[in-house]
Amino acid sequence: METRQQLDHQQNLDENQRETLEKYDNESRFRVFDNRKIALVVAGIAIILSIYHLYTSYFGTPPTLVHRSFHVAIVLALIFMLYPPLKKAKRNTLPWYDAILALLALSTSVYIFMEYDSIVNRGGLPNTWDLVFGAILVLLVLEGARRVTGWGLPTLAILFLLYGLFGREMAGIFRHRGYEWQDIVNFMYVTNEGVYGTAIGVSATYIFLFILFGAFLQKSGMGQFFNDMALAIAGQTRGGPAKVSVIASGFLGSINGAAVANVVTTGSFTIPLMKKIGYKKNFAGAVEASASVGGQILPPIMGAAAFIMAEILGIPYSQIALAALLPALLFYLGVIVQIHLRASKEGLKGISKDNLPAVKQVMKERGHLLIPLLFLMYMLFFSGRTIIYSALLTIIVTVIIAMIRKTTRMSLRDILEALENGARTALGVAIACAAVGLIVGVATLTGFGLSLANAIVTLGGESLLLTLMFTMVACIVLGMGLPSIPTYIITATMAAPALVQLGIEPLVAHLFVFYFGIFANITPPVALASFAAAGISGGNAMRTGFVSMKLAIAGFIVPYLFVYNDSLLLTNTTFGEGVLVVFTSVLGVMMLGTAAEGYFMTHINPVLRILLFGGALLFMNPNLMQDVIGFSIIAVVIFFQWIRAKKEGVASLRAI
Template sequence: MNNRLTERELKLDDRQQAILEKYDTESRFRQFNRRSLTFIVTLVAVTLSVYHFTTSYIGTPVTLQHRSLHLALVLALIFILYPAFQKQRRDVLPWYDALLALLAISTTVYIFQDYEGIIRRGGLPNEWDLLFGAILVLLVLEAARRVTGWALPLLAVLFILYALYGRDMPGILRHRGYSWDQLVNFLYVTTEGIYGTAIGVSATYIFLFILFGAFLAKSGMGQFFNDLALAMAGHTKGGPAKVSVLASGFLGSINGAAVANVVTTGAFTIPLMKKIGYNKNFAGGVEASASVGGQILPPIMGAAAFIMAETLGIPYTTIAVAAILPALLFYLGILTQIHLRASKDGLEGMKRSELPRLRDVMKERGHLLIPLLFLVYMLFFSGTTIIFSAFWTIVVTILVSMLRRSTRMSFKDITEALETGARTALGVAIACAAVGIIVGVATLTGFGLKLANAIVTLGGESLFLTLLLTMVACIVLGMGLPSIPTYIITATMAAPALVKLGVEPLVAHLFVFYFGIFANITPPVALASFAAAGVSGGSPMRTGFMSMKLAVAGYIVPFMFVYNSSLLLIETTVMESLALLLTSVTGVMMLGIAAEGYLLTRMHPLLRILMATGAVMFMNPNLIQDIIGFGVLVLTVAIQYYLNKRN
């Protein structure tokens, strides 16, 4: 039997597609029977991709025009592709959706046609400004509802109401109040509202890297990652679970879509995990936690890091370097529990005869690593801009794919990659536009600063208590939202509270970024875990709690780097980094041992508590705590050795 993932297997069957649509609203798009409608979709999508690809090399129009054109084409595609209601027919295009698509185009036509007039009026809108502004606000809200679900547009509506009626709010929430005309003007013809930083990053970095991911996928990168993971880890103890971690981590870093990653990769890895003896809830938890973790794994980090770089005004490479150790510790925690669970239950790996050979995998598709290595070189060592790096990386991907027949892209493949890239970017782009309303109102009314003050007040100026409150706020805000808008909202609302207590801005933003992402595996709304349960046949809630248990290091590591920013390789020496690496790796592995309740033999609950306590000693490392932590480890190992020998 050959367990390699074939091109045919990469296409989801009806059951898997139903699971994906249930938990990922972005996948609920129309599939037209009429060739004319299919051609229109392809034409608009390819035009969008070619526009961004071309302007990344020759330069973009002025900011407002560029962002408005990006959003207008995104909105047009959404109204063509996504039905207003889930149960509507998906093979026809209603007249009103065609009208909405044309209205979306009209909003950018107006900006291009009267750009000089808009600039001259400078905050004194005329009737046409207000009309097209109102149209855009309504279109963004409706498009966000269709693609992301109700949570994000409802939150945006609440912020709009707050802007309009905040003068009547009590206490610190009160502000001067704004009229509808003032609000629409601010959201439409400035770069602080809908056309703010979020949609700006979507129109540059995010779109290009999603396009890069589409070209990688078309060249066969998904199959390569799965084959590579199988060849490297499939034969080890609990091999399929380790394959899931490696493959999902690689792919998750590139595509940044946790739920889609769970269903596509999990459709292959979860049955293998169940086959060797892992129970279905554990198998689903492994896939969910590994897929979510891809978004904190450099070099791409699901594209959210680019927004962080733009928000903080620091180089992207600084963020990527800072995220390396926390991401590796997160995956180390998962792998530790996987290995211990296999040891505890007597599970073996797969037979080598069932696995691809590493040499054959590298020979057939190893050249696909060249674009990733080229990207790392361009981002970290070339000194060029991120946009220029993305442009040349896409070019290199196309050229490298030509080296072997199995990966070679035809003109049709390139066209399909351009269309897929645009389709994939729709969810992120419209979420960024909707978040632009939220961030715009927060900026206009000062709500973000007020919330930060409230969090600090509730925390009694205690850093630890403020961190706990911020963690809960980020997880709650992230429930049901895509990861990128979750980060933008939490960075606006929660991160300033930490900065007020003296936490470095980068550290604060990484903290809220982590917990916003972990909302996907934190019950009661753990969409990635629920999707994994749908694939594995397990219980959604049990799979959710299993995902949390496997990702326990991810809930601890952010606290560690807040108390010791050296973990992010910030202003640290080589020796300090090595010492910190030793203590943090030891602490994470001890945490995994305590969570699984097994080392050399099964552990008594009191011993598990002792081990967890020792792991926590490494959270805020100093010499005394390190000695206590290592003492607990030595004592636990000695007890386990004695019990194992006696048994």
């Protein structure tokens, strides 16, 4: 039972893994107070924030500006109490200056609450106090974002603020009439377009509740259930630990939407297991990184990004989840195909059955925890109730269902800890959304988004392919070092309009930019998920990043294909057409993975790999003639590989 003991032991991060998480994930560098009273105050504020959001999800929110300002103020206060200003600063005490910053953060919401009627009556004409508190808010948001997300996002926000101030000095299409500091501050503070814009609006509703839902699931033991079930299903197969990593990380990534944290928590036991059966360091780290990032494109939750997309596009969530389902499954199929072929090529085995849990036993112990997820899917797809109300009920159902067995039952202390953990986990996304509000606010004021879209279209000329490629590069650059949700909001504002201008459906355009925005996490030179995985595996960070990209090759190609043929999104198709699309695209991805790995029964020569790659693209763009060509390529490759394997004395298809 060595493997089971190893897994149980590594559920709690050891010191080295904690250091790895803190190195690549700023959100993990929080304070742990020696003073119990301060710790209780911080925990109490976090719990109050969670209870407030649960309350407003059922009884409704106060006026929009008041609601969003309260959300931002509490988030900022918690950040200044929990996150030190420097990496090497002490983390066991609360300095006086951070206490003052927390109070200043609260004051920005108190002012709006007390002066709300006057602010509305002034109709956008600020007085002195509006500007004072607005300036305080802007500075606090920048500093809070720096502490939690690092320098990348606040630097981008500062550049946009400078662009808003001095854009009149620029030449060309990005020039605008320019705005004064007071105009920008007023727009950011007392309107629903700046800091309190759509990004923070979604954070204060959908995102917070689903992060809270994830906290309750984790507290009930859902993470353990996913790990054990993945082990039971795939652990014994060829290259089993790698497949376990893909399954567990995919499910967890869909719920928590945090790629780096997912890499460290899941990878802390899957990566050592992969190395133990013979996978190389870089490959083991790349498997975990690509699987963790892919969770954010996997329905039903997609790391909460689907709900933001629904809000921005004004379409039902169910339509987005359905459209995203097949591409996400194709992504994971591509990863698993390469994992399996690598194991076949190197003669790697799975984990002994004696060291694995049984499916029946896992279901008996924790299978009831699937009920909240099934209930959530029912509420989202069939109940007709709002997303917020669905999330609230699902949290309640989670607590009730967890009571069924003693091993998952939550005490009052567990519930309070889930409320606290949910609020603390939401801080990173919330402050990122607030900082994104500064960026989007300036883009709205100046028309930068339209200017960038025109620039991308101009660079692409009349070529849709070139425009897509420029958009892909822009999304990867914009997504470097950022969480998935703010990445999507930025790319949706900056890059998606370029594709819409070319006549591409908005949903297709938004999915395209979302894919490449989150894949920045595994794309060097700033591939944080891959770097974190390399930190655990002991591999080379850059090489792990490039191997991650190879494993995720389907994710880099499928977005191009659904732009050219949206049947891959299962939209505007009949049932028969949908079945054909699924069949041909699955074959295409299997060919793509085979071409990437260069192995089938035995090594594939370069000419056949190129042929397979071309055939894969033909299959994933359904057409009768292309399908015939694709089947012919498959037949040719199988024939040549069988002949070559026979000559080399390699086992035939049983080795695959």
